[in-house]
Amino acid sequence: MRECALYQVDAFTSRPFRGNPAAVCPLTAFPDDALLQKIALENNLSETAFIVPSASDDADYELRWFTPTMEVQLCGHATLASAHVVFTHLHPEWEMVRFNTASGVLAVIRHGGRYEMDFPSLHPYPYDIPQGLGDAMGAEPMAVCKSDRADRDLMLVYEDAATVRALTPDSAALKAFAPFGFIATAPGEGDVDFVSRCFFPNHGIAEDPVTGSAHCVSAPYWAERLGKNTLYARQVSARGGDLWLTVKGDRVKIAGQAVEVMRGRLLLAG
Incomplete structure (x- = not known):
């Protein structure tokens, strides 16, 4: 039985039980997509984010997002939640994290009590x-x-x-x-x-x-x-x-707050 950390973070709020809850699961490598989807369905939140260290020079982590029924190509609140987990638990010394995603590399920087995401502008x-x-x-x-x-x-x-x-x-x-x-x-x-x-x-x-x-x-x-x-x-x-x-041009800076409300261990067979 393998154990992985699992966090639940309320994004775009400074108060617990408000904003949008997302689950964040840091992994060493992505398992098969069917298992990722089952975990997201088990969490039953609008999004579960999975992050693994990136081998790319352009990113720090690979990031994927799953609703209870499907993988999506772009998600804001679960990116914010993932950044909160990185800055709080994985690399508290960092002021910026770069996620490689299906929508390109998305950077998040820490500004005091907010996190600012750099997203594409979709006019x-x-x-x-x-x-x-x-x-x-x-x-x-x-x-x-x-x-x-x-x-x-x-x-x-x-x-x-x-x-x-x-x-x-x-x-x-x-x-x-x-x-x-x-x-x-x-x-x-x-x-x-x-x-x-x-x-x-x-x-x-x-x-x-x-x-x-x-x-x-x-x-x-x-x-x-x-x-x-x-x-x-x-x-x-x-x-x-x-x-x-x-x-700003072809980008939108999206800033918000986040608060962690739960942490636990995900148990995986094998």
């Missing part, structure tokens, strides 16, 4: 509103956008934050719009530039509490609409989360 373009999508979401959006990256989500723009908070999506109905996930967004209130909620029933996640990667699409949109490149965003799910964003 959204107008997209025809699919028939029936408003009914499935619980409210008709003012506009729909999509990035030019085929595997990314539809972004639905609403008039105000209250509408986004009140959405009651029908997960079964949304599955008909495969393979998309859905980012519902609107102008913020007070010092919040914009709000969002995210739904991924086609990925096994009815609602994701805080979705870092969604801001690769929403941050460029709001930066252009508001005429500012530095933004403060809030995901208004039941758990809630806060993100500090900077749009």
Whole structure:
């Protein structure tokens, strides 16, 4: 029986039991994909991150992300959680960690009490509103956008934050719009530039509490609409989360806090 460390970290929050929980499992090497998927299903969180030391000169760790049903190509909160584990347990002397992923090398640096991730900017373009999508979401959006990256989500723009908070999506109905996930967004209130909620029933996640990667699409949109490149965003799910964003050319800096809530041992046969 092999034992591996397993951490659960709440990302994009400084308070336990808020933000988005991710499991982080540091390994010496990746086992087969079927086992990785079984571990993610066992954790039953929106994402489980697996990290192994990288042999590349360009990265420190290889990083992969799994929902309970599938591997994904880009994930923000589990990257933030992985960085927290590296900086807290594996290399507390480091101020930067580089993860090699399916979306390229993603660097995370430590800024006081926040971690800042360097992610790709996925500029959204107008997209025809699919028939029936408003009914499935619980409210008709003012506009729909999509990035030019085929595997990314539809972004639905609403008039105000209250509408986004009140959405009651029908997960079964949304599955008909495969393979998309859905980012519902609107102008913020007070010092919040914009709000969002995210739904991924086609990925096994009815609602994701805080979705870092969604801001690769929403941050460029709001930066252009508001005429500012530095933004403060809030995901208004039941758990809630806060993100500090900077749009710079073809990159988006996504910063947030994280807090560890559990640690244990994963038992693997063999």
